Amino acid sequence: MKWKKTDITQYTEAKEYIDTVLIPLMPFEMESDTHLDVNAFQYEWTMLLVNELEKELTGRMMLLPPYVYRKPIIQEQELKRIDSWAKEIKKQPFNHVFFLTLDGGWKKHEEVLPGTLLWLPGMKSGDLHSADMYRFIRDQVEQMSELIQSYW
Amino acid sequence: MSDKKQQVSRRQFLNYTLTGVGGFMAAGMLAPMLRMAVDPVLKESGQGDMxxxxxxxxxxxxxxxxxxxxxxxxxxxxxxxxxxxxxxxxxxxxxxxxxxxxxxxxxxxxxxxxxxxxxxxxxxxxxxxxxxxxxxxxxxxxxxxxxxxxxxxxxxxxxxxxxxxxxxxx
Structure with a gap:
């Protein structure tokens, strides 16, 4: 399920089958040009990844809009904010919450996160449309999909 | 020489040129219309393609x-x-x-x-x-x-x- 009207309509009719949400965590900062570059690239990558993942598991997992936060530090208040997101999500009958990110900063706070963190180290630049990259992302998707299934 | 020149009169010459130019313009207008009419036939179909x-x-x-x-x-x-x-x-x-x-x-x-x-x-x-x-x-x-x-x-x-x-x- 994607965050769009047709899918959500389907969701409201089949709630008992969709018990998992996936939220991409996206860092945002404007200060340095190199970080801008990396951020944008990793944003693209993450979106590609979660979209592919959603395609595999569309019948049981809903892909939510990205959670965007400001770098460089993950502060106390950020943890509070993400917690309030999780509380909001729990207003619907979801049992599994997955966060997917390329930002290693979340790893340290894994225990307090209101869900399961899927952190994977990514590249900082490259051609997302090359055949090699496609295969690489496909492999990642396959393994992530298996990992999520193991939680069900 | 002068006989041959008179074979095409001024009036005839103008007629020929006008018909020629007019025909050319008409063709210029009709060709795109024709192309549009047969366009669906020439078009490669995207869907249903193997x-x-x-x-x-x-x-x-x-x-x-x-x-x-x-x-x-x-x-x-x-x-x-x-x-x-x-x-x-x-x-x-x-x-x-x-x-x-x-x-x-x-x-x-x-x-x-x-x-x-x-x-x-x-x-x-x-x-x-x-x-x-x-x-x-x-x-x-x-x-x-x-x-x-x-x-x-x-x-x-x-x-x-x-x-x-x-x-x-x-």
Whole structure:
């Protein structure tokens, strides 16, 4: 399920089958040009990844809009904010919450996160449309999909 | 010399030129109209086209294998590349079968032998939906329809696949 009207309509009719949400965590900062570059690239990558993942598991997992936060530090208040997101999500009958990110900063706070963190180290630049990259992302998707299934 | 010059009078000359120029202009106007009228005939159809999936018929076995290919899809006003996949194998009669991997329950991707308990079935990981090898849904599991079947064609020993077509419910 994607965050769009047709899918959500389907969701409201089949709630008992969709018990998992996936939220991409996206860092945002404007200060340095190199970080801008990396951020944008990793944003693209993450979106590609979660979209592919959603395609595999569309019948049981809903892909939510990205959670965007400001770098460089993950502060106390950020943890509070993400917690309030999780509380909001729990207003619907979801049992599994997955966060997917390329930002290693979340790893340290894994225990307090209101869900399961899927952190994977990514590249900082490259051609997302090359055949090699496609295969690489496909492999990642396959393994992530298996990992999520193991939680069900 | 002077006789020959008089063969074309001023009036005739003007007539010829005007007809010529007029005809040229008319042709200029009519040609695009004609082209537009026959355009649908000349146009390559995007949908319903068979795509080469890069698989030789000799490589197809009785064991279902997954093939992936890309097609260009025009969706609204933008064109995009869409990835498609299929489970391809030869059935007991030696006929090639190509099934869509999209589960008929809620659209997850099914895999052949995806469950250890049922190695000879298609399995959907989302809600344990299962299909027999011929694509029909196993009664008692969530899916209510058999897997969609791809239109297929063999050209020069290479497999071409078209659109996935739904089958009647079992």
């Amino acid at each position: 795509a080469n999936v890069g698989l030789s018929v000799d490589d197809i076995t009785t064991e279902p294998q997954k093939v992936d290919w890309k097609i260009t899809q025009v969706d609204g006003w933008y064109e995009s590349e869409v990835n498609r996949s299929a489970w391809v194998f030869k059935d007991e009669n030696g006929d090639i079968q190509a099934f869509s991997p999209v589960c008929k329950h809620l659209g997850c991707v099914v895999s052949w032998g995806g469950s250890d308990e049922y190695p000879e079935q298609f399995f959907c990981p989302c809600h344990d939906g299962r299909y027999y090898k011929d694509g029909t849904n196993v009664p008692g599991t969530p899916p209510l329809q058999p897997l969609d079947v791809y239109e297929l064609e063999v050209r020069d020993g290479i497999l071409f696949l078209g659109d996935a077509v739904p089958r009647e419910g079992a």
